[in-house]
Amino acid sequence: MSTVDQTPGNTPESSAGKVSATPQTPQAALLASPPGPPGKPPGRRFKPGTIIAIIIAVILLILAGIYAYRQIAGGDDEEKWLTAVVQKADIEDAITATGSLQPKDFVDVGTQVSGQLKILHVEVGAVVKAKDLLAEIDPTVYLSKADADRAQLRNQTAQLADKQAQLQLAELQLTRQKNLMREQATTEESLQTAEAQQRSAVAQVAAIKAQMQQTESTLRGDDANLSFTKIYAPIAGTVVSQTARQGQTLNSNQQAPIIMRIADLSIMTVQAQVSEADVGKLKLGMDVYFTTLGGSTRRYYGKLRQISPTPNVVNNVVLYDALFEVPNTRQTLLPQMTAQVFFVLASAKDAIFVPLTALHAAPENGKPARAGRRGGSAQDPRGQFKDGKAMASVMDKDGKVSERAVQVGVMTRVSAQILSGLEVGEKVVVGTKSAPATAAAPQSGGPLAGNNQRGGGGPR
Structure with missing residues (x-):
C-alpha cells in the first residue's frame, strides 16, 4: 500500500499523484497511469531495446533494397564481376590423340627347315650384331643328305673318266678305219661301226656330265638346308621377343616358324589413332610431339610422315593411324609403350x-x-x-x-x-559472380550487352 506524504502544507489531495519509490507491479502501474482522452485506449510504453531492434531491421531492409536495385540495374560494381x-x-593449339610405340625396323626371325631347335644362343633383351649366331637346329638329317650327294658326285666323276677313256678309244679306232679305207684295206662296214662307236662314246660322256650337274644341284640344295640349321641375325638390333623354346620341334612344311623378333630400337615409330573429326586438320610434315606415361614431363618431337587411308573402327568410333618417327638414342623408349600425342596446329x-x-x-x-x-x-x-x-x-x-x-x-x-x-x-x-563461367565457349555481345549472358555457355 502506498504511503502518503503528511508534511505540513501538503494535503492528501495535493499529493495524490506522488508515490514512493516502492516497486509496483505492472497492473498497479497501469492503474496509476493517467487516463487518456475519452474514446481512446490507454497509452502503451515500449522498452528501449525494442525500439533499437526495430530501427536496425528498417536499416537492413533499406540496405537490402539498395543492393537488389544495384544488381538489377547492372551497375559496374567491382564485386559483381x-x-x-x-x-x-607460351600457347599452342594442338590435336591430342593416343598411340603406341613400335620399332621402325624389325625382323621376325624364322627357320627355313624343319627339325628340333637344338640350341638358343640369345635371350630376350640381348643386343646382337648382323650375322651373329642366334640358334641351331639339329643338322643330322641334312648333313647325311649332303654327304650322300657328295658320294654320288664322286661316283659320277669316276664314270665320266671311264666314258671319256672309251671315247678316246673310239676316236682312235675311227681314225684307223679311215686310214685303212683310203688304202682300200678295210671294209665299209668296219668304218661305219667305228663311227657309231665314237658317236656313242660322245653321248655317254654327255649323259654322265648331265647326271653330275643334277647331283651338284641337289648337293647345293642340301648344303643350303644344312646351312639353314644355323640361324644368324639378319640385322643389328635387340631381341624383343622369343616365340620358340630350346628343344621344340619346328615344322616348316606349312609355314615358316617364327623363333624371335629382332628390332632396331634406335628409331621408334609412333602410331597414333586420330578421330575422324580431327584427321582432316592434319598435314604431312607438321610438328608433332608426345609424352609417355612414365615420363610425362619429357617431350619427344618429330614430323608427321604418313596418314593411313584405311580406318580402324573401334566401338563404332572411326579412327585413322598417323605415323611419325623419333630418335631413341638413350634407349628409353620401348615397344608397345603408350604415348599421348599432340599434333601442333599453331603455337606462339x-x-x-x-x-x-x-x-x-x-x-x-x-x-x-x-x-x-x-x-x-x-x-x-x-x-x-x-x-x-x-x-x-x-x-x-x-x-x-x-x-x-x-x-x-x-x-x-x-x-x-x-x-x-x-x-x-x-x-x-x-x-x-551470380553466373560464373563454366565453359570455354565465349559469349556473343559481352557482359555489357543487353542479354548480359556471361559464363562461356554461349547463347541459349
Missing part, C-alpha cells in the same frame, strides 16, 4: 593471352553480334572471331568495365593469344 588477369606465356612463344571466356564477337555494322550468328560451335568456338577481331570487357582500377577491341592470334579451347588491345596485368571480365 569475375575477372582474370592478362598474362604472358611468350605470348599475351586471356581465357577464351573473356572474348566475344566484335560488332557487325555497328551492332552487337547476335547470339545465333556465331562462327563456331559450343565444343570449338574458335571460328567465331572473323579475321581475328574480337571484343573484351576490361575493368579499370576504379572497377569500371568498358568494351575494348582486340586482335586475336593463336586460340585453343580455353585461351587465346592477344596480338593487340590488351597489356599484361590488366583485368578482363570472364563472368559474373
